[in-house]
Amino acid sequence: MMKSIKEQLVNKCQELLNERLYQVQKAIATIEESFASETKSSAGDKHETGRAMLQLEREKAGNRLREVEMMHHAFSRINFGNTSAEKAVKMGSLVQTNVVNYFISVSLGQITIDNTDVYCISAQSPIGKLLLGKGIDDEVTFQTSNIKIQAIY
Numbered sequence: 001m002m003k004s005i006k007e008q009l010v011n012k013c014q015e016l017l018n019e020r021l022y023q024v025q026k027a028i029a030t031i032e033e034s035f036a037s038e039t040k041s042s043a044g045d046k047h048e049t050g051r052a053m054l055q056l057e058r059e060k061a062g063n064r065l066r067e068v069e070m071m072h073h074a075f076s077r078i079n080f081g082n083t084s085a086e087k088a089v090k091m092g093s094l095v096q097t098n099v100v101n102y103f104i105s106v107s108l109g110q111i112t113i114d115n116t117d118v119y120c121i122s123a124q125s126p127i128g129k130l131l132l133g134k135g136i137d138d139e140v141t142f143q144t145s146n147i148k149i150q151a152i153y
Contacts, residue, residue: 001114002153006094008113009103010080013120016108017075020068028061071106074122078105089131089152091123096151104128
């Protein structure tokens with residue numbers, strides 16, 4: 001069951017990353033259109049303020065685009081293939097614990113597949129760092145929770 005959830009998770013994460021990329025690109029196109037029409041506008045302080053605000057928005061959107069592209073690139077480099085249960089947590093692992101399920105990939109938050117909640121986290125996150133390299137029945141303490149690894153896929 002968890003193996004099929006993992007396959008669906010990979011697809012859902014790819015879909016979410018593509019959607020984020022599309023949304024950021026769409027926002028940038030809208031800002032560019034506004035910037036072009038603001039350039040055609042005439043007059044003074046209001047014109048300069050509008051251009052400055054659009055420039056800031058363009059910079060923010062550019063930063064978001066770089067972040068999403070980096071996530072997309074990192075996700076595409078993960079090897080998700082495995083034939084049986086894993087022995088140690090690594091990039092691409094689906095980790096079933098006594099508390100929650102974690103998918104070590106990129107930070108996309110909670111995703112529900114077949115009524116099973118999974119937290120998509122990066123290996124650089126605090127909990128990701130604790131889980132990497134651990135095996136079944138290993139325990140880690142995160143904040144105030146003792147987390148025991150029950151299975152790795």
